[in-house]
Amino acid sequence: MIIDCHGHFTTAPPALGQWRERQIGGDRVSPDDLHITDDEIRAAIEGGQLKLQRERGTDVTLFSPGAGKMAHHYGDERTSLDWSRVSNDLIARVCALFPGRFVGVCQLPQSPGDALPTSIRNSVAELERCVEELGFVGCLLNPDPSDGYWQAPPLTDRAYYPLYEKLVELDVPAMIHVAMSRNPALQGTCAHYLNGDTAVFMQLCMSDLFADFPTLKLILPHGGGAVPYHWGRYRGFMLDQGRPPLEEAVLNNVFFDTCVYHKRGLELLLDVIPAANVLFASEMIGAVRSVDPETGRRFDDTKYVLDGIGTVDEAVYGANALRVFGRLEGALK
């Protein structure tokens, strides 16, 4: 079974965006005010993600709301809570309409600044709702709810511990994923996204989070940002600091996806990171949508490139995801 662990509902029907615009505009719009028909959802998926699944020969996509659109800096805790609910409920409908093809990963109602503790409490509740009631198998966790100004403490701060306790209890992992950047110095998909991955890897290297949560599992998307390319720098840093080796400090708990959009990059990822820590993913219809003139395939067709490498451990395509997403096998039954 080929499992794409990183997909967002980037093709959601326009009513979702209109709901959000009203909310951002200042209306206290209710999640019940979103009206999208099953046919609209089918049209969005059948012409988009499902079509690409079939063309590429992938089986399942772990599917979450649009990451950039989480935009946690808007409004207050209630803004983020309502927006998370409406977004996650829509994902649940996709999963119900296409069983076996899409499994839910939820957005959390995070908020920056003083709202952090409340928003983590809300996130715990929303995570529990999505996993227990909607059958989701993971969540997205934003390390920068200020959306480009890095105003939050590191993810290793104890403020986040209630969330980690719940993740461990439910046996679901978090994919670390920043949302949009509203900072003109930091472009979103090709700077802030990758920088978020890199920043969090260092937060984890410098902390003992996994001593406190030995079974917590975190996924760094986008091939881990800059991390595999600079693996020697990180190995050296750990030695300089008298910290344990990376294998011991992070590789029992941290996983990298394959959203690296060229063959040389994917080869490096697979050479440097143990196969057991790599999860197949494409983020299809996401950050980069063009066709690569060098391959004639879309840049996000990572399966095509991985297949071409030829030496990829089979577990990367599916078995690793089943191991990291502890509830996935049950969700697919």
Added chain:
Amino acid sequence: MIIDCHGHFTTAPPALGQWRERQIGGDRVSPDDLHITDDEIRAAIEGGQLKLQRERGTDVTLFSPGAGKMAHHYGDERTSLDWSRVSNDLIARVCALFPGRFVGVCQLPQSPGDALPTSIRNSVAELERCVEELGFVGCLLNPDPSDGYWQAPPLTDRAYYPLYEKLVELDVPAMIHVAMSRNPALQGTCAHYLNGDTAVFMQLCMSDLFADFPTLKLILPHGGGAVPYHWGRYRGFMLDQGRPPLEEAVLNNVFFDTCVYHKRGLELLLDVIPAANVLFASEMIGAVRSVDPETGRRFDDTKYVLDGIGTVDEAVYGANALRVFGRLEGALK
């Protein structure tokens, strides 16, 4: 001739740090108040950078003040100006004591926030002083003078244009280099440094800066952050946006150094980026100081690793630096 284009005076005599501590503490300490003897400088260099140059067989290091220690967020414009002068003057003394071994690259007196325009004017004057009077051949340019909170406009903003005009007029390049991070979410050398490189690459991709300054040359250190590893993502982004290909948009003006501390990373850099755009560098006695147990050499001994790759274009070691640093050949006479 083997030219290391990226070295900082990380081993400066303690009096420099003491001067800075007094300044940060609130004293209006004068650059003339720094007292370091030639013997102290010789000791710092002979047992450090010069020793490694000899051991590794490199000839020249382009030498700048400690990058993290630039710490532009402290104080006001005058704070940064005095600190830059005292730091640059010390570099000039190193270069005078070891002619042919060290050539100066200056720190600029940048400041964040409202002080930006004044600090750019001051930077233009300090750059001119360093190049015309001290024989320096380049500068460090910090894209985040707030030191970890990304409060400045992108480097493509017109606020920076007076600096670019002077760089072009003097025929000297800028190495893009953030300073310290005071943000607990962003570790300095292994997160903020790399994120700065990645962020600026995207600023350049999205702008027409090089249409306005076709001969401006910028160096992205640390192997370009995440950029070569994600080269496909950037190629795809440019297609998505209807922008020119990377070769045309940035590769006439942007260069990557070889501060990547493992063989697989350096191989990727050299496979992906044209050899004409890669400059040998080690950042020795810098971010990572340990010995790599896999090679028995220090992580920052990039020459050893590059030599082992065997297929590296000879120009990477020196000729490219002579081309990018237009005044370097003259400075070495």
